[in-house]
Amino acid sequence: MFQEMFQDPLVIAGREFGSRLVMGTGGADNLAVLERALRASGTELTTVAMRRMDASGGPGVLELLRRLDIEVLPNTAGCRGADEAVLTARLAREALGTNWVKLEVVADERTLLPDPVELLDAAEQLVDDGFVVLPYTNDDPVLALRLEQVGCAAVMPLGSPIGTGLGIRNPHNIELIVSRASVPVVLDAGIGTASDAALAMELGCAAVLLATAVTRAGDPERMAAAMRAAVTGGRLAHLAGRIPKRFWAKASSPELDYVG
Amino acid sequence: MSLGTVAVVGGGVIGQSVAWRAATAGHRVSLVDPAPGSGASRVAGGMLAPLSEAWPGEEDLLDLGRAALAHWPRFAARLTAATGGDPGLRTEGTVLVGLDSADRAELDRLAEHLAGLGHAPEKLTGRQVRALEPGIGPEVRSGLLLAEDLSVDNRAVLAELAEAGRRAGVEAVAGRAVAVRGNRIRLADGSTVDADVVVLACGAWSAGLHPSLHAVRPVKGEVLRLRARPSALPPPQRTVRALVQGRPSYLVPRAGGGLVLGATQYEAGHDTEVTVAGVRDLLRDAERVLPGIAEYALVECAAGLRPGTPDNLPLIGWLEPGLVVATGHHRNGFLLAPITAEAVLALLDDRPPPAPVLAADPHRLALTREPLSGVSR
16 A cells, blocks of 8 residues: 555656656756766656757767656757747657657746747647647646647646746646646746645646756755655645644644543 | 877867877877867867866866866976967966856855865955956956966967977878777778877767767857957956856956957757857856946857766776777866876876876776667777
8 A cells, every 4th residue: 555655657648657757957067967866856757958959869968868768858948939949849859759849938038937929829839730748838827728728738837937946936826727727737947945846746736847956956866866755745745635724723632532 | 219109189189288298208199180279179268267167076077177277387388488489378367256146156155165175265245356357247246266277378279289299290190080999090081090009089079989989979169259449448357257147157368358258058969050049148148247348349259069978077098908088078178188198198108197087087987888879889
């Protein structure tokens, strides 16, 4: 029974992943350190920026992921418009032989916030073209629903802007998105430390995607292990069901002694 | 005195340093490169800055870098003695600056890390930074002074290495190497070059020459060259390294008002085209650090390929009988050139190399022993 509680795969578009932690490689400057962090994270799915890698198959991040048997999720980081994102996704499909894409269309370089208009447009085009689309989106419940309606395989709302480590700024919105979604909700961006990842899972997210929080941590390998534990802990807490919050104390041992 | 024959493949700063030092030591040396000094070494910034590059988990690299730094003053003096030229060694140090409070926290973390290793840097406020370098703008709010870090004029060094090598009797072979096995080099025209020892120093092109160097990968970097115009503030005295909302950049002064601004870092195979975004990002961040550069001339935009390795340490040592490798120096080619040359000389003479070089043993990487599929032997 105890072991079974940990057999709880993440399912996206019919594919099962043993880990609910999706990693990114941005910010990693040392492949040997990244390798140790990826191993410690237990991740089975990791996103890489199409525009920041050597898709021709050199001995970089891609080869590392293949060696570790981690599925590659190409992303469209750096794209500012729908057409650009669609082109980048198609190049990724051609180069890597996968029709999965983490769709990222940002509005400006300063906030790196998703551009909702371009994002929805690109998502629709890519779904129609046969892609499994995982869009990085604002924590906007309406937009999340619209993305699901055009056929995205998951929705990935931000906790806070990319690389800020500010955690989940609007937990209520994440709960709203989760409560209406019938596809997996993946908390993407803003995670700073383990408690942020645990909170995402407690709110009902199916998985957490993070990069900087691990790659730029003082000890990336240890932080990756922390995130793994936090995601597992948060998931179990969500499934277990938390107690209601009360204003007044309530004794945990019974007030009347029935034992006799 | 003539010792054995040595053929060096690759005429970047590493290959040329090895060739010159080996020829001076009495070896008969040839240098195989169709265009020496035209690759990443020409694009480089020329920073000799192990402290400001330090990062937790890379202590071996810091030890190697600090040992290398100690070699530079004598190496530069020898070069000047050999050619009468000036490699542009600057001893004013490096000031590392940050803009927002998160940048400051990163600087604090580096300072703490260095203090733990016994190299505590001096912490500066924005005002103190501007007292040292008046051109630095008002957005800079914190800094660290790393007085030990040096810089050189990379192109002056390359020119002098070429001249010093010529005078020491290094024979130039203008062929392009396509494979190296043991002490034999195969050239693109089908001919071969044999020597008692071959030294492979092909930087980002090393992987294609020998299957055991598969893990050496090209890491693209764009670098701009600026020059102060008469109407503009002069460049800083020190090397300025900046964190602008987490994005790193550097500005290295040159004699005559020159300023080298770098560098982007990403992996795009052997692509050396300069992109619009690369130039924009560098200029945008640099202008926030040194607002006066808006009045500078933009002289050159170039991209080079750093030879990266999985753990960011170079590969220096015997790879197989007859073949020494000296590659994978990543961002640190100029810094590590003198100690690499000394290490290769020691290996040629059957002496142990300087101790910090042992961490660069090419056999440390499992990958170099087991080339992955797709690479034919």
